[in-house]
Amino acid sequence: xxxxxxxxxxxxxxxxxxxxxxxxxxxxxxxxxxxxxxxxxxxxxxxxxxxxxxxxxxxxxxxxxxxxxxxxxxxxxxxxxxxxxxxxxxxxxxxxxxxxxxxxxxxxxxxxxxxxxxxxxxxxxx
Amino acid sequence: xxxxxxxxxxxxxxxxxxxxxxxxxxxxxxxxxxxxxxxxxxxxxxxxxxxxxxxxxxxxxxxxxxxxxxxxxxxxxxxxxxxxxxxxxxxxxxxxxxxxxxxxxxxxxxxxxxxxxxxxxxxxxxxxxxxxxxxxxxxxxxxxxxxxxxxxxxxx
Numbered sequence: 105x106x107x108x109x110x111x112x113x114x115x116x117x118x119x120x121x122x123x124x125x126x127x128x129x130x131x132x133x134x135x136x137x138x139x140x141x142x143x144x145x146x147x148x149x150x151x152x153x154x155x156x157x158x159x160x161x162x163x164x165x166x167x168x169x170x171x172x173x174x175x176x177x178x179x180x181x182x183x184x185x186x187x188x189x190x191x192x193x194x195x196x197x198x199x200x201x202x203x204x205x206x207x208x209x210x211x212x213x214x215x216x217x218x219x220x221x222x223x224x225x226x227x228x229x230x
Numbered sequence: 231x232x233x234x235x236x237x238x239x240x241x242x243x244x245x246x247x248x249x250x251x252x253x254x255x256x257x258x259x260x261x262x263x264x265x266x267x268x269x270x271x272x273x274x275x276x277x278x279x280x281x282x283x284x285x286x287x288x289x290x291x292x293x294x295x296x297x298x299x300x301x302x303x304x305x306x307x308x309x310x311x312x313x314x315x316x317x318x319x320x321x322x323x324x325x326x327x328x329x330x331x332x333x334x335x336x337x338x339x340x341x342x343x344x345x346x347x348x349x350x351x352x353x354x355x356x357x358x359x360x361x362x363x364x365x366x367x368x369x370x371x372x373x374x375x376x377x378x379x380x381x382x383x384x385x386x
Binding site: 175196200203 | 272274275276300301302304305306359360361363364367
């Protein structure tokens with residue numbers, strides 16, 4: 105009974121929307137109503153926003169290398185799609201982590217424009 | 231002769247049994263967790279064996295994920311239900327789960343503090359460890375439920 109229950113739930117959670125980084129960028133750009141700015145995204149990623157942690161605290165100085173969780177030390181895989189093809193391919197997952205991590209770094213959720221800028225920068229990294 | 235060999239056999243059986251029960255003490259070989267548990271909980275920290283906390287503690291954790299020790303760890307309702315069901319089914323079994331530790335933190339449980347009494351606060355703060363929540367720093371195979379004392383290696 106239980107395995108069936110878990111299998112059923114797994115089926116539903118696997119139904120998350122598959123996407124490409126470019127599609128997600130297009131979607132955030134459309135939501136924000138302005139063109140994404142990769143340079144602004146880089147500054148945003150590397151800046152302190154007044155909280156204990158910034159993006160780089162866990163993701164590392166370079167999104168092409170991995171990072172380590174600032175409090176638990178758990179290894180975190182690279183963020184840049186060029187270094188990690190699994191990144192930005194599931195819109196629900198991307199939204200979940202932006203929501204959580206922006207609260208750690210900015211004490212609020214990120215705007216669509218901020219997400220678009222960061223993603224635009226990450227896509228440019230080769 | 232017959233008496234001697236049966237005595238030897240019984241001693242061996244007893245010794246084998248004792249060594250097995252000793253290794254059970256710090257090993258957790260429970261049911262394999264669903265992928266969703268390893269994925270969601272294991273993104274930020276070790277996907278802790280569910281017997282390390284009682285069901286009541288797991289329930290409070292699962293209903294306060296938006297404020298999870300200072301971070302938002304909230305989940306969609308389907309995923310939340312999956313993990314909650316798993317923890318309420320397999321959590322809280324065994325002697326580690328008799329106590330609801332302060333703040334529902336595994337690291338604040340009396341058994342945890344007793345087991346780690348020889349590890350100083352300064353050791354836990356080493357750059358190679360960071361905090362007592364980082365099981366795998368010293369228990370290399372913690373993800374497989376291996377907390378055996380003789381395999382502990384404390385990094386410099």
